[in-house]
Amino acid sequence: MATTVELDHRKRPPADSGLPLEPEMHPLVQRPHTLVSVGEALGDIVFKPHPRGWWLGFLAGFALLQMLLVAIAWLFYMGVGIWGINVPVAWGFAIVNFVWWIGIGHAGTLISAILLLLHQKWRTSINRFSEAMTIFAVMCAGMFPLLHMGRPWFFYWLYPFPNVAGVYPQFRSPLTWDVFAVTTYFTVSLVFWYIGLIPDLASLRDSAPKRIQRIIYGILALGWRGSAIHWRRYEKVYLLLAGLSTPLVLSVHTVVSFDFAVSIVPLWHATIFPPFFVAGAIFSGFAMVVALAIPIRRWYHLEDFITDHHLDLCGKVMLATGMLVCYGYFSEVWMAWYGHSLYEWGTTIERLFGPYGWSYWCLIFCNLVVPQLLWSRRVRRSDFWLMLVSIFVLIGMWFERYVIVITLSREYIPAAWGRYAPTIWDYATMFGSLGLFLTLFFLFVRYLPMISMAEMRELLPKNQGGGGGHSITENAP
């Protein structure tokens, strides 16, 4: 297998021959775009009035955001007692939503970093808005543990800082690792996103029609001139950030899974948790990418850049990661049965057929049954069906975390068993966080180029003025 790949690689014409690097069956950019038309199609979006779809999405998100603000204000006044959390299920919706959101963020990093290292050029059409999605999803995720603390204004106690009491965090705890993992993840995602934005901000600065736009984009662009020396440094940093983000994204969801796996709760204390969580994160994240890409490309007429082929590939990634996740479901049940542990098996029976069994079958339907549609090429290339599958996956992955957290309701001693029911404030915070996400995302679409212009220009074939591919992995010494 390895030799074939190498031979293919050698057969490729040299980058400067003017020939396309690979005979593309599916061109990544439709129609003969030029350097100028790329800017007009992608950059000028932020200078033009916005389509009705934008207002629809933004106002829906903004309305939900108000609900979040009300829910948080009431929470600060009353305390976490307004939520449905109780003693066996002390984490409740807060951790379900935390894990769900942070998982969604992971697809953005996968697209921007891992696919870059793997020379997947199709990532260029979707990496910018996926990175934005990551940042906003991590913001939504980070909110939940902070609100769940009860006294969120003391959030800085999570970090080691010199204090009079001489108290420091306990670094043997996965919860402390989580603080560092999520903080690092948010910061690095922001750095990666901003560095990617600098050349595009300079491009907007130079083409903005209004003075105020030139000033604001100009300040953000830091005076970028596109110097060859600067580009070389830039590419090096970008490549190294991709190399750092790749283990980072795996480590973040691994640490998130340690929050569960390091405990001794039956079905949580499992070695499969880290890979299982990472696969699930990418599964739901790609579903969110697709659910955002389909409406956005329709509203902004970006079919030239986000082609059916791109969505087809996203569908394939969803199918593959979905099957990995389903292997995890199988493995959990198998290990419980084969392990002959009374508690493991008893908890499994409760999970499948207990009072919350319905949520397990919901998850099986959404994550195992519905994604099988993705085997069909016609489904992967249909806006409607792909959107439908993605929404099912997003719901299914939420239920997966719900099923895991609700395990706490029945574990070892029946005397300690309990029930859990979310309150209206749980729902208000959950759907409100979706509002925060949508508001931020639509503001991003409004003010920043949602597809990287510089990378798209570089991707154009040489005879259309482009660089004929990406030099970043080949040419960033």
Add this chain to the structure above:
Amino acid sequence: MNATEPTTAADRNGGKLYGLLAEFETSEQMVHAVRAAKEKGYRLMDCYSPYPVGEAADALDFPKSEMGTVMFLGGLTGAISGFLMQYWANAYGYSLNVGSRPYFSWPSFVPVTFEMMVLTAALTGLFGLIAICGLPCYYHPLFHSEKFARATKDRFFLCIEASDPRFDPVATREFLNSLQPLSVEEVPE
């Protein structure tokens, strides 16, 4: 960010020049030009393009970026200080006996050490890139040129700076004109 009124080299700074700016339509022409200029003996020059052109950086004798070293040192500092911070905090600053585990239980310090390494490497990358490139740089002589705005869009530029020992306003202009540029322009200091 361009000057709003057209300026000529002569009416600014007593005619002091920053350099001569040649505009090209394709990246190949720019690369050809910078190689020719290098052969002529010019050293203080730079290319400007809307997307990275590696051959140009090679021709400018910048084959390898220093950013790798910078980020490596940043990451190393973060990893070491992150590890020592945990060691100090849990062994001396606030020593906690958790299930009789040793105070210096280094395997549980690995995740945070790794996160600190990534965090500091990324931040050094960002601030190092900005600092080493001399950014933010909101005033630059090149921004006087109206045409230069297209360097972030669809044009490729070569600027030979006036501080180059071989620079001569007339000879350099003739040389640049021989490379079939779209235009050659004087950039005032």
